[in-house]
Amino acid sequence: MTKQDLFKQKAARAALDYIKDGMIVGLGTGSTVSFLLDYISEKELDITGVTTSKDTSRKCRALGIRVVDIDMVDHIDVTIDGADEVDAYMNGIKGGGAALLMEKIVANNSKTNIWIVDETKVHSVLGSFPLPIEIISYGSGKLIQNFEEKGYHPVLRLDNAGNPVVTDTGHNIIDLNLHYIDNPQELAEYLESQVGVVEHGLFINIADVVIIGGEQIVTHNRKQ
Numbered sequence: 326m327t328k329q330d331l332f333k334q335k336a337a338r339a340a341l342d343y344i345k346d347g348m349i350v351g352l353g354t355g356s357t358v359s360f361l362l363d364y365i366s367e368k369e370l371d372i373t374g375v376t377t378s379k380d381t382s383r384k385c386r387a388l389g390i391r392v393v394d395i396d397m398v399d400h401i402d403v404t405i406d407g408a409d410e411v412d413a414y415m416n417g418i419k420g421g422g423a424a425l426l427m428e429k430i431v432a433n434n435s436k437t438n439i440w441i442v443d444e445t446k447v448h449s450v451l452g453s454f455p456l457p458i459e460i461i462s463y464g465s466g467k468l469i470q471n472f473e474e475k476g477y478h479p480v481l482r483l484d485n486a487g488n489p490v491v492t493d494t495g496h497n498i499i500d501l502n503l504h505y506i507d508n509p510q511e512l513a514e515y516l517e518s519q520v521g522v523v524e525h526g527l528f529i530n531i532a533d534v535v536i537i538g539g540e541q542i543v544t545h546n547r548k549q
């Protein structure tokens with residue numbers, strides 16, 4: 326196991342403190358959340374999960390973690406998810422695993438949002454990680470052209486067979502290679518104004534707690 330994976334594991338284990346029996350828990354997507362699911366199963370926590378991808382649902386089923394559709398619950402107590410990059414203001418980039426749309430819907434319906442990341446994901450300014458944009462396939466060439474003209478260096482994400490990645494909700498992904506996002510809010514507003522964009526991977530003012538796994542665990546709390 327790599328050091329990065331060990332740090333992801335540490336962050337995932339620390340997140341268990343926020344989960345109690347009887348809770349409805351939003352379950353994110355990715356390798357860090359996968360460690361969390363192992364721990365939930367090992368501890369036999371009696372939770373109801375609301376998942377953010379088919380991958381997470383599959384793993385929950387395999388581990389015997391109960392899962393319900395988001396529309397079957399009247400609230401979500403806490404959502405625990407990974408992130409691709411986190412800045413000093415606890416804003417982040419998500420969608421490396423192509424699950425950003427479901428992740429944002431679950432996050433927006435959760436009382437508390439907790440991110441679990443290893444320390445390599447933390448940067449003072451967002452943009453090192455390519456920003457995923459979920460789009461509809463019709464007219465995607467035009468959208469790519471617009472993003473090229475803006476200097477965003479867009480790349481249509483392809484799967485191993487060289488076909489456009491199709492998300493769990495049936496869309497495609499464009500990754501923007503921005504390197505330095507000086508005003509995430511302004512960029513988010515621009516992206517939201519583009520017809521054909523379903524959702525973007527900028528998660529602004531969403532995380533309440535960020536747990537960073539490294540040699541030590543560091544926890545940031547928005548309310549502090």
Ligand SMILES: O=C(CO)[C@H](O)[C@H](O)COP(=O)(O)O
Pocket residue numbers: 353354355356357358406407408409418419420421422423424425428
């Ligand atoms: O946003 C995501 C999926 O869409 C993931 O949370 C993000 O990619 C982090 O993944 P990992 O824990 O594997 O590093």
